[in-house]
Amino acid sequence: MIVNQNGSTTVITQEKASIVELVKKLDVLYERYKNNNVIVNLSSLKPISLEEIIEFLKISNTHRKAKHSFVIVSDKVNLNEMPDELVVVPTMQEAYDIIEMEEMERDLGF
Secondary structure (H helix, E strand, O other): OEEEEOOOEEEEEOOOOOOOHHHHHHOOOHHHHHEEEEEEEOOOOOOOHHHHHOOOHHHHHHHHHHOOOEEEOOOOOOOOHOOOOOOOOOOOHHHHHHHHHHHHHHHHHH
């Protein structure tokens, strides 16, 4: 797991371990990034199943309730299968665009 800070956004890149292991690490380290927007970059992993993506649901909901963005990046998932509660995009640029849009919505009170 590689963690990079980019302004108010934390980018977490997973290269080898399983999704379940990553989610467990995120739960343990949550205090470190709870006040930032989070991008979880899974682009370097093999194809990811819907069941694996759903592992992020609890932490994503917690983070979004705290008025921060939580975006998963993977071009190896079927975007049509993703639950509405999770934000999954195929590229890092789209992840940054989503965060920018959500920050504007929060600033406007939506």
